[in-house]
Amino acid sequence: MVITMLTTTWLTNRMVGESSSLERQQLIISRNAVDTKASVRGMQVGVRDLRLADSTDKVAAAVAFITENHESASKYLNEAMSAMAVGVDSDRMQKVKGMTDAYFALAGALAKVIGAKLGQSATDTSLKGQEEELRAKLLGIAQNATKTLDEGVNAAKESAQQADVDKIAIQSLAQKLNLGVGMLVLMTLAASAAFGSRAIAKPIARITSAMGNLASGDTTAQVPFVGRLDEIGAMAAAVDVFREAAITNSRLEGDARASREQQDAERAATQKRMEMEAEQLRFASEHLGAA
Structure with a gap:
């Protein structure tokens, strides 16, 4: 029974540890998804600054800001994917990574268009059309990336909450099992004591009485x-x-x-x-x- 208690404790501790580990993983994924979303938002701000740029220096500054946020988004996505154990979450983050890479590439194309616009007359409408087309694509990618990241954050939070619920349930089950085994141990000890009293103590008392009779x-x-x-x-x-x-x-x-x-x-x-x-x-x- 002691072995049973030790085995039960070991198994429940292992299950609680796994639930806690899953909860931590999901919280890491959720945090990195939120940070990625902030980086995507930073890339959008960089695109806005790029479209408002009226000099090559401002274009360069906007491109640098977009690049910085793209790198941070890639870092957070890689950290999130390294902590993932569920396939659907990994696929979701891979999809977002593809979106951020595409967004960065289109932002680079937009920077070239803006740079070209700064060197041409305001009456040239072809570059304006390219700019609007790129802006629409960038907006669509940003919206899809944000939506996918929100789904990832919600899924990670739900998984973390479920892991916490499972952990509490396992701990409760472990307490009940240990209580049950403990009661069984006490009952066994009581039965052993009763058996010992009947099978050992009483016979010894009778033999001791016989020895007293012999002594007399x-x-x-x-x-x-x-x-x-x-x-x-x-x-x-x-x-x-x-x-x-x-x-x-x-x-x-x-x-x-x-x-x-x-x-x-x-x-x-x-x-x-x-x-x-x-x-x-x-x-x-x-x-x-x-x-």
Whole structure:
């Protein structure tokens, strides 16, 4: 039963550890998804600054800002994917990574268009059309990426919450199992104590009583449990040896006492006969002397 308790504790601790690990993983995924979303938002801000740029320096600054946020988005996505164990989550983040890469590429194309616009007259509408087309594509990608990231964040939070619920359920189950096993152990100990009292304590008490009878000189009572083939039987057999020895000693003492009494009687009879013979001899001597 102790092994059962230890095994139960080990299994539940392992299951709780797995649930806690899954919860931490989902929280990491959720955090990285939120950070990725912020980086995508930063890329959108960079695109806005790019469209508002009125000099090549501002275009370069906007491109640098977009590049910085693209790199941070890639880093957060890689961290999220390294912590994932569920296929659908990994596919979702791979999809977002493809979107951010596409967004970055289109932002680079937009930067070229904006740069070209700055070097041409305001009446050239072809670049304006390219800019609007790129802007629409960028907006669509950003919206899809944000939506997918929101789905990832929600899924990760739900998984983390479910892992926490599972952990609590496992802990509750472990407590109930340990309580049940503990009660079973107590019942077993109580049963063992009762069995020990009936099978060991009481027989020993009876054997002890028999030893007391022997000590007081009573050899008539039989020693109980002599026929048992266990420690109690061995103890009873040892006491019975003393009883048999006491009986033998008592018989020998009786025989010796009877022998002494017989010898005393014979000696008394011999003494009496000798006295009678002496009296007869004295009487005969007196009568012979008188004659």
